[in-house]
Amino acid sequence: MRMPAPGFMRCGAMRRSRRWNGRTVSGVSMIPRDAPFLLPRNARPCSNPGARSLPPSMKVGSRSRAIRDRPASRVLLNELHPEDHGKLAAFVSGDKRVTINEGDAAIAVKAHLPPPERRGFILIDPPYELDDEPRRAVQMLRDGHRRFATGAFALWYPVTGDGLARLVAKEAQALAMPKMLKAELLVREVIVDRGLAGSGLILVNPPWPLADELNMLGPALCKRLRQDDGARWSLDWLSAPD
Numbered sequence: 115m116r117m118p119a120p121g122f123m124r125c126g127a128m129r130r131s132r133r134w135n136g137r138t139v140s141g142v143s144m145i146p147r148d149a150p151f152l153l154p155r156n157a158r159p160c161s162n163p164g165a166r167s168l169p170p171s172m173k174v175g176s177r178s179r180a181i182r183d184r185p186a187s188r189v190l191l192n193e194l195h196p197e198d199h200g201k202l203a204a205f206v207s208g209d210k211r212v213t214i215n216e217g218d219a220a221i222a223v224k225a226h227l228p229p230p231e232r233r234g235f236i237l238i239d240p241p242y243e244l245d246d247e248p249r250r251a252v253q254m255l256r257d258g259h260r261r262f263a264t265g266a267f268a269l270w271y272p273v274t275g276d277g278l279a280r281l282v283a284k285e286a287q288a289l290a291m292p293k294m295l296k297a298e299l300l301v302r303e304v305i306v307d308r309g310l311a312g313s314g315l316i317l318v319n320p321p322w323p324l325a326d327e328l329n330m331l332g333p334a335l336c337k338r339l340r341q342d343d344g345a346r347w348s349l350d351w352l353s354a355p356d
Contacts (some may be wrong), residue, residue: 123226123236147266187211192222223254228262239270248278252285259291259318270302273298277305279314286316287352293319294352297328299336303344
């Protein structure tokens with residue numbers, strides 16, 4: 115997949131109030147062999163499903179090919195929670211390409227966009243713990259796009275039984291931005307008060323050929339991770355590409 119940028123910006127929080135107690139993947143036998151991204155075939159179930167560890171080749175400070183091939187790339191991370199901010203800072207310690215801010219993500223979006231490179235990827239993933247966070251999340255997407263219309267954006271949202279996912283998608287679509295794609299993966303039926311059933315992404319300016327690759331990976335992941343007959347995968351353009 116062609117990457118959109120030498121820059122990456124993340125605005126959100128690591129802590130989740132609606133944790134998904136789903137299964138971990140122990141293999142990739144059901145993922146197509148020609149898929150653009152594969153988990154290691156020797157992957158093993160994680161002893162702590164809530165952990166957010168990364169394999170060595172994906173760590174920011176590693177000597178992986180992806181990092182070596184982009185020596186000019188830089189990453190800006192924003193984490194408001196003090197404890198999580200400290201863990202994040204320790205994780206990327208020593209890598210001068212990574213900057214970590216501790217503040218309101220809505221302010222960070224306005225302060226750091228557009229990037230000097232004029233290319234970049236922005237991930238917005240709030241914890242959705244407060245009633246106004248869906249609205250604030252969509253506002254961050256709007257404000258970021260106004261400042262950086264050519265940037266690639268991703269807004270994460272949880273799929274639960276309280277209608278939050280529908281609200282986020284509706285509010286995002288109302289922004290009438292061009293090239294807006296919605297990807298959603300459910301591993302089980304959505305039931306009120308049963309927590310997280312899946313997740314979704316609102317993607318603005320997705321790089322080519324991401325939509326085609328998601329169409330390949332999504333159904334395979336849904337089949338692999340399904341917990342009941344309510345599992346499903348969907349990919350829809352909220353505003354068609356040019």
